[in-house]
Amino acid sequence: GENVEQHPSTLSVQEGDSAVIKCTYSDSASNYFPWYKQELGKRPQLIIDIRSNVGEKKDQRIAVTLNKTAKHFSLHITETQPEDSAVYFCAASIRDDKIIFGKGTRLHILP
Amino acid sequence: GAGVSQSPSNKVTEKGKDVELRCDPISGHTALYWYRQSLGQGLEFLIYFQGNSAPDKSGLPSDRFSAERTGGSVSTLTIQRTQQEDSAVYLCASSPYGLYTQYFGPGTRLTVL
Numbered sequence: 007g008e009n010v011e012q013h014p015s016t017l018s019v020q021e022g023d024s025a026v027i028k029c030t031y032s033d034s035a036s037n038y039f040p041w042y043k044q045e046l047g048k049r050p051q052l053i054i055d056i057r058s059n060v061g062e063k064k065d066q067r068i069a070v071t072l073n074k075t076a077k078h079f080s081l082h083i084t085e086t087q088p089e090d091s092a093v094y095f096c097a098a099s100i101r102d103d104k105i106i107f108g109k110g111t112r113l114h115i116l117p
Numbered sequence: 118g119a120g121v122s123q124s125p126s127n128k129v130t131e132k133g134k135d136v137e138l139r140c141d142p143i144s145g146h147t148a149l150y151w152y153r154q155s156l157g158q159g160l161e162f163l164i165y166f167q168g169n170s171a172p173d174k175s176g177l178p179s180d181r182f183s184a185e186r187t188g189g190s191v192s193t194l195t196i197q198r199t200q201q202e203d204s205a206v207y208l209c210a211s212s213p214y215g216l217y218t219q220y221f222g223p224g225t226r227l228t229v230l
Contacts, residue, residue, distance in 0.1 A: 049208065107159055107162070
């Protein structure tokens with residue numbers, strides 16, 4: 007069935023280092039891949055997204071890469087800062103605008 | 118402009134009671150989504166609407182859950198005969214037609230005693 011797997015579930019990195027979160031999806035027809043950040047007690051907010059006609063997209067310290075052949079995509083955060091601590095969700099579109107989310111990655115930035 | 122709003126923000130109810138949760142999407146957004154988020158967990162897809170129709174209801178956990186959307190705007194999620202396992206934050210999101218950014222509401226925290 008439709009599925010989005012996300013790894014790792016928890017990630018701790020030293021402030022200033024890079025963080026990478028990986029997701030795989032099952033539906034080869036998926037063509038839209040957003041990433042959301044959810045801070046404690048707040049609503050999820052989009053931080054970056056990528057469409058299937060693009061292999062990589064970058065926005066300041068955040069980048070996303072997509073490998074359609076392997077059906078996986080990744081979020082890269084460079085020069086991590088304390089405010090990057092949050093839960094990050096990947097997602098993939100299925101048919102008819104349905105979006106399926108991964109289970110989330112809790113990112114801890116260590117001082 | 119105004120974002121997605123949800124009401125109530127908090128709801129405490131007794132087991133067996135029915136509850137209604139409301140979502141007001143961003144004006145003009147044709148797609149509306151409902152998700153459930155248990156404490157410390159991910160976003161569980163429940164149902165989505167394109168206009169007033171719901172192409173996919175497969176995420177509804179049981180027949181105690183139902184949702185409707187009228188006038189292509191406000192949506193109501195109804196949970197009948199609530200159970201303790203229904204306790205969670207229920208999030209609503211809306212987006213323009215097509216695959217675009219989903220804008221989330223603040224959620225309704227439901228507690229079933």
